[in-house]
Amino acid sequence: MRAPDKDSDFYEAYLEEIAAAEKTNSKKKLASDNSDQTNGPALKSHSAWGPLDSLPGNPMMWILIISELMVFGLLLGGYCIKFLETPDLFINSQAQLNRLIGGLNTLILITSGLFAALATETSKSQKTFLPRLCLSITAALGLLFLILKIYEYSEKAAVGISIETNSFYTLFYLMTGFHAAHVIFGLFLLGLVSFYNRYENIQTACAFWHMIDLIWLILYPILYLVR
Numbered sequence: 027m028r029a030p031d032k033d034s035d036f037y038e039a040y041l042e043e044i045a046a047a048e049k050t051n052s053k054k055k056l057a058s059d060n061s062d063q064t065n066g067p068a069l070k071s072h073s074a075w076g077p078l079d080s081l082p083g084n085p086m087m088w089i090l091i092i093s094e095l096m097v098f099g100l101l102l103g104g105y106c107i108k109f110l111e112t113p114d115l116f117i118n119s120q121a122q123l124n125r126l127i128g129g130l131n132t133l134i135l136i137t138s139g140l141f142a143a144l145a146t147e148t149s150k151s152q153k154t155f156l157p158r159l160c161l162s163i164t165a166a167l168g169l170l171f172l173i174l175k176i177y178e179y180s181e182k183a184a185v186g187i188s189i190e191t192n193s194f195y196t197l198f199y200l201m202t203g204f205h206a207a208h209v210i211f212g213l214f215l216l217g218l219v220s221f222y223n224r225y226e227n228i229q230t231a232c233a234f235w236h237m238i239d240l241i242w243l244i245l246y247p248i249l250y251l252v253r
Contacts, residue, residue, distance in 0.1 A: 087230045091237045094208065098241050101204070102248065105197045112193065117253055119194035122187070127178045128250040131171050132242065138167035139239040142232040149228040157228055158220050164235065165216045168209050175206055198249060205241055212238050 109116045145160035182188070182195075189199040215231040 087233055091234060094237065095241070098201070098204070098244075101197065101201050102244070105201070105248065108193050108197065115192055116194045119192060119198075120250065120253070122182075123198075123250050124178055124181060125250050127174050128246050131174050132246050134167050134171050134174070135239045135242050138164045138171070139236055141167070142235045146225075146228055146232045149223060149225045154223055157223050161216050161220045161223075161228070161231075164232075165213050165220075168213050168216070168235075168238075172206060172209055175202065201245055201249065205238070205245060208234075208238050208241070 141160045141164040145157045145164060148156040148160060179199075187195060189196055212231070212235045215234055219227040219231040
């Protein structure tokens, strides 16, 4: 818009209009800056975990899961090396394991994983009964797994087999015992989130439980079946 002459009656109104426009633009810029400062940290926080942000549950749990999988990977690597060094010892020792109990425990953990998935799915609603029921069944199956594992250990102890018998049983007790310790911790998590049963909490606990299932599905064929 063309400015009027200074001597014009409209010049003073023109100056007031310019000042009002500048004041409005200043307010808009200030609001925009405040919005960026408010949203910036939140966006940064949201993407702080990188690819872990896209995984279900709390990213910290996935760091724990990845680290535990690495530990089990090292144990399995040591098992394979020892097996190649003394294959006859490992095959003869493996033949003494109770495959029936190992198979039952595999079915038990697979079923528990199903109910853990159902607990996660039903927790999306506002109801609490179904998620708690599924978590309770998952925990009961996990407890049954431990009972059978203790019975298997007692069988071996009755015939004089222990962690010091040979290298096979050393690795057997280390791997299955370490896995059993994770089952116990998983039971603690399931009990905890059954009370604080928000969707993210249940997702986090069940992600850990699925890791327990996965590890056993690897341990069972390697320790009990593969010759």
